[in-house]
Amino acid sequence: MEILSVKNLTKKYGNIEVLKNVNMHIQEGEIYGLIGKNGAGKTTLIKTILGLTEITDGEICFWEKSGKNNLRIYNRIGASLDFQGFYPELSAYENLKVFANIRGITKKNAIDEVLEKVGLISQRDKKYKQFSLGMKKRLGLANAIMHEPEFIILDEPTNGLDPIGIADFRKYLMKISKEEQTTIMISSHLLSEVSIMADRIGILNNGVLIVEKPIEEIQKSNRKYLKISVTNVELTCGVLEEIFKVEDYEVIDREQIYIYELQMDKKELSKELAKHGVGIMEMKIEEENLEDYFRKLVEN
Structure with missing residues (x-):
């Protein structure tokens, strides 16, 4: 089943066309790697998919239904972007508690469970302002997966992580993709990491999606x-x-x-x-x- 379908999507800021007639397809259970140079339009594309910025033209569908003004659909999605919206003076646990209340999460021990998954359980009472960049990334991932979404969108998720942290993060994503059929979209400039994780690759260049292929097809063409x-x-x-x-x-x-x-x-x-x-x-x-x-x- 197609989890996400982006059809002829165009985004303009004034007269500047940032995204140009983008067509993207993500299937259920796959890890989709979105790659491109800085300024290619990756973050803008993610924001349009999440409804954080209006599109100029085109259509975005989730589970074969239009995502426009459909809040129920967005409850099935988790996302981690550069801007997390966490409160500096609150602890990791307290920050996640705020978002759990907003989402209506009632599962007992949901916050501690997700902090354990991302390796922050020992830092649950530490204030967010005292976190390193890597710890902030982990907390952002925790927030994205706390409500057990079917589709996760991650923008440069491994920035600030050390090699061991990147390897642990990769292992976790591949585990939930395989075992729980969670669909994952990752935007990253770390092409070596994307090539290990992704089932399919989309390459964005100057606002145009120039390639969308299974990673196996790309590997077969290598010389x-x-x-x-x-x-x-x-x-x-x-x-x-x-x-x-x-x-x-x-x-x-x-x-x-x-x-x-x-x-x-x-x-x-x-x-x-x-x-x-x-x-x-x-x-x-x-x-x-x-x-x-x-x-x-x-x-x-």
């Missing part, structure tokens, strides 16, 4: 390449083209080149570069990942 890091990219390109007749390669930066013609003799390349005074810092076979795929799309 292997010879990654070389050298002291002189220009000379290396000349050697590749003039001596080895290589055409299928890509300059990544001032030191790195990806060579896709893998039949080339690496030892002979090393010798030839040495003859031309080019030092090799690294040479190894790698495979394209989500970051490579994303970079090619947004830079073309």
Whole structure:
């Protein structure tokens, strides 16, 4: 079943078109990764989906019903955004108690249970203003899942978390997705994390959703390449083209080149570069990942 359907969505601020004819589809039980550069329109898209900002044109449907002015639908959704609305002088427990009362949550021990899930039970009585950024993110997640929503929307949820915190967070999301069929949408710039968690990827670029594909389909299209890091990219390109007749390669930066013609003799390349005074810092076979795929799309 389709949990979210965004149809021809456009959002303008004055004459500036921030979102342009966006069409998005999220299926029940999947983890959907929304990725894009800063300023691509990810947060604006999330705000329109949550009804926090008016759309200029288009339609947003949840569970195949229009989300416009439908408060019952939003009770089935949990969200964690950069702005959480927590009270600095209240403790973690007290802040969640406020939101529990607003939502009408009556389940006994619901707050302690959710604080345990996000690893904040030992900090339940600590004031919010004393929290680190990572702890604030965890409390935001706790607030998003406290009412046991069917659909969770998270905007840059791992910002401020250390590597262990990110791994724990990832493990928890994948667990509830698999075991409870919770549908999750994550907006993030950490492409490596998204590629591990997501079932499907949406790529937003300059307000346009340019790709929406299953992660498996993207992975199947990945190519292997010879990654070389050298002291002189220009000379290396000349050697590749003039001596080895290589055409299928890509300059990544001032030191790195990806060579896709893998039949080339690496030892002979090393010798030839040495003859031309080019030092090799690294040479190894790698495979394209989500970051490579994303970079090619947004830079073309």
